[in-house]
Structure formats: structure tokens, C-alpha cells
Amino acid sequence: MAPRSAGKNAESSDKVGVICRALRRAIIEQALEPGAKLPEDSLGERFGVSRTIARHALGQLAAEGLVELRRNRIAVVATPSWQEARDAFDIRIELERLVVRQLAGKLTKPQIATLNAHVDAEDAARDGTDAVSIRLATEFHILLAHMTNSPILVRYVSEVAYRCCLTLSLYSRPHSSECAINEHRAIIAALVKGDEAKVMALMHSHLDSVASRALVAPAPQRGRDLLDILAPYADEGGSERVVKLPKVVRVR
Amino acid sequence: MAPRSAGKNAESSDKVGVICRALRRAIIEQALEPGAKLPEDSLGERFGVSRTIARHALGQLAAEGLVELRRNRIAVVATPSWQEARDAFDIRIELERLVVRQLAGKLTKPQIATLNAHVDAEDAARDGTDAVSIRLATEFHILLAHMTNSPILVRYVSEVAYRCCLTLSLYSRPHSSECAINEHRAIIAALVKGDEAKVMALMHSHLDSVASRALVAPAPQRGRDLLDILAPYADEGGSERVVKLPKVVRVR
DNA sequence: GGCCGCCAAACTGCATGCAATTCAGGCGCT
DNA sequence: AGCGCCTGAATTGCATGCAGTTTGGCGGCC
16 A cells, blocks of 8 residues: 555656657547548647657657657557457456456555546446547546556556557447446446455456457458458568558558 | 568667667667666767767667766666665566467478577687677577567666666676576577477576576665665655765765 | 855757658550 | 640658756865
């Protein structure tokens, strides 16, 4: 219970951080869809900074996997493959099991209140847009991570949760949030009760159900995926082996 | 076994990537100790690039937790607290259990050969410097992660493994590698045999033993830790509440 | 001697400029 | 009409320059 460093991470007080946070939020609220272009100029202009800063922000987001950066090409919002989405959920399950394992029976009263308040907010937002519900649902998990007081865990859970959001907006159109909210409440209850095994199982099944609701089919063909299919053949090895094909595929 | 995208990540073909890799390696080989200063100028000069690029590289490494970036201050190699070290190992254990779970019984012959060759290399390096053994031991784990063909898993395992290296160089001076090598061999054997539960247990105990060998004591006082102890009291909240104290503490 | 404040050097924060590359659309050819 | 080339506009890669901040050491003062 001893307060560890809740330290601000590297990006939190400068303009780069502002841009990162704004873009992250735009991405998880699906205002920016996967594949959306992010030119440095436009970003810089929009946020009132120079390209240098916008570029740096894109670098950070790329390191988090939210943005794809290819040399000499416009940055785009990442478009994870179905398999990557699945992988992200697998990792997320393990990380969040770790979170609730550390938290079981150790929550303070104010923490419990905070969690309940958050779920209430999720409830209240049920008749709002999907974007907001998704964001709130994700933030619930990040909130839990924060309560471990482990900056590393916070970072990884946040990142992977954002990535999962991204895949949700790619592979699952309808978002039914009521059940998720109930599951959140169940998790809080089990955490308070301190039943470690139970809460780990709950979290597991919660995430697993979100994942399987979202990632139902391997969906080999969906939307603009032709390039994804081609990608593995094109980017193998270090030496820019380029697949030569007639320019048939056109994105957007 | 279908080959997924083994895609190069964002940083791998430009000068930024070169600097990042060089610094990462220098850090895990302890050529750069925790706390070492990394001025943008010097880096740029050393690598023949401008400050802009060096700065960008530092940003990436900061995102990975290897470097600490404080506004208007020289970047330094990260100095994780003991608790952060412990957290990193906890996360690492979960992630690597996931790795070997995915890999159990699914290794191809060439993969097995690669792994064996690597452990042989570890063996051969036993009478070299500690730095090299540590690096090789870490690379064994990253090699395993690569074989899952999951770029996300590779990224997280690599990051957290590097962080653990960093803590090793902080909190544990002597490095006994023989047992680690044997444990690596045992893991390979169990992977080949396909015994999922066994290999997960092996990996768990392997990492746990490394961790407990390294992080024996809570070590509240060790080296330069005064600042770490003070940190939680100083950096709480967003608004730069600075602890005012006579300049007694001096680092280096 | 020890402590405080000041000042120059060092360093970062950021914008801008130039070269190189990619992109898009039009033109000519078949 | 369809296909390919070619050119200008858009965009990135990177270095440099300037302004603001920190650092560390020197001199003065107690």
C-alpha cells in the first residue's frame, strides 16, 4: 500500500504529449479510423506546432502501435491484421489478470468509490454514442491498472487496451455495452471480496467475451484487407524486396 | 504455422533506428550504466547525425522505458526503482509464459536448431565478459518471442527484457550464468516435447530465480537511491510541486 | 571556512529551410 | 476507351539556427 512513484511519464508536459493524447483519444473514439492519413503538416497546423513536433508525436504513437510509419510515406492510423488483434487480446488477458491479482482484496475505500463512480458513468453514457461507451469501457481497465501503482503495468495495459480498441473499430461494427458494464461491476465486487481466483477468472472471461464478440471470424477478406494479405510477402527481410504488381489495388 | 507478418517495426530502416539499437545494446551490456547522461549533441556527433535525430531516438527509448527524459534536462539512462524492477519481472513472467505456451510442441526443426545454436553460443561465451553473457541470455528470450510470429509479443517481451537487464545492472553485481544456460536447455527440451504445463512452469521458475537472485533485498538504501526515495514525494500531481531542500544530495 | 548569488557555457525546445522522395493527375499513344 | 509515362504538387528526411532553460563554477559576503 506504500505509495510508489506515480511519476509522470516522459511525454506528459510538452506539446508532443498534447498531440499524442489528442490523437490517441481520437483513435479510440473512432473519429480517426484505421488507415486514416496523418500528414505531419496538417497535424502541426491543427495543433499550432511545427512539423518537428508533430513528427515526434507520430513517432511515439508508432512506438505504441497506434500509428504506422513507413519511410517517406504519410503516417496512417494502424490497421492491425486479424491475427495481430487476436495476439493483442491474448496479451491483454494476461496483463489484466496480473492487475486484478495484485488488486484483489487490496482496494482502499476511495479506490472502490472511484471504480463505482466510473461504472456509473459508463451506465449513464449508455444512451450516448458508441464512441464514448467504448472509451469509458477502456478507461475502466486503465483505471484498474493505475491502482496497482505500477507505472510499467499501467503503460502496457494502456497500450494494449488502445490497440484492442483499434481492432474493435476495424473488425466489429456493433458494440453492445450493457453486458460489459455488468461484468465490470462483477469484477469490482470480486476485487472487494478479495477472491483472487474468482476475479482472475472473471477478468479472463470478460476480456475473452469482448474479444470473441469482436473477432468472430478470421475474416480473411474484409474491407481493404488485400494489402494486409500482400504485406507479409512484401516486407520480409531487411532489403526492401518489393512485390511488383499492376496498380490494381487502391486504398480510398 | 502460417507465417504472419514479421513486419519491420517503425524504427528499423532509418538513422533513428540505428541509434536506438546501438544505445539499447550499450545499455544492456552495461557500457552505459543507469544514470549515465545522454546529451543530444554528443549522440548526434557520435553517430554523425543532427540533434533532431538523436532527440527522436531518445524519445523512442524513453517510450520503452530505457531512458528518462525530463524537460530541459539531459536525458539519462533509466534508473528503475527496486519496486519497478520487481514489477517488470512480474510482467515478464506472464508474457514469457504466454510465449512458451504458444510455442510448446509447435517448434519447427530449424527453429530448434537455431535455439540450440544460440544456447551453444551462450555456453561458449561463458568465459567472456559478463556483459556478453547477459546480452546473450536476454537474446535467447527474445529469440523465443520471435518464434511466436507475433510482432506485439516480440515488442513487449523485448522491452521488458531490456528493462530487466537494466535492473540487473543496478541491483545485482555478480552474474552467474551457468545455471541460466542449463535452464535454457531445459526449456528447449520441454518445448520440443510439447509439454505445455511443464514448459510454462519451467519458464516461470527460470525467470523467478533470475529475479530473486538479482533482487534479493528491498534494498531501501543502495548506491544513489536517496533520490528514488524522495521522488514519490516530489513528483505527485500535475503541478510541479517541488520539494525544497538544501542542496545536500549530489548525484555523481 | 562556508554559503549565496551571479554569469557564462552547455543544453534543450522548437521552428524553419532545403533536398529527396512519393503521389496524383494529365497527356499522348495504342 | 485503356494503358503507361511524365511532370508538378505534396510530403517526408534531415540539418541548422535561435531563444529559453539549466548547470556549474567563480567571486563576494557573512
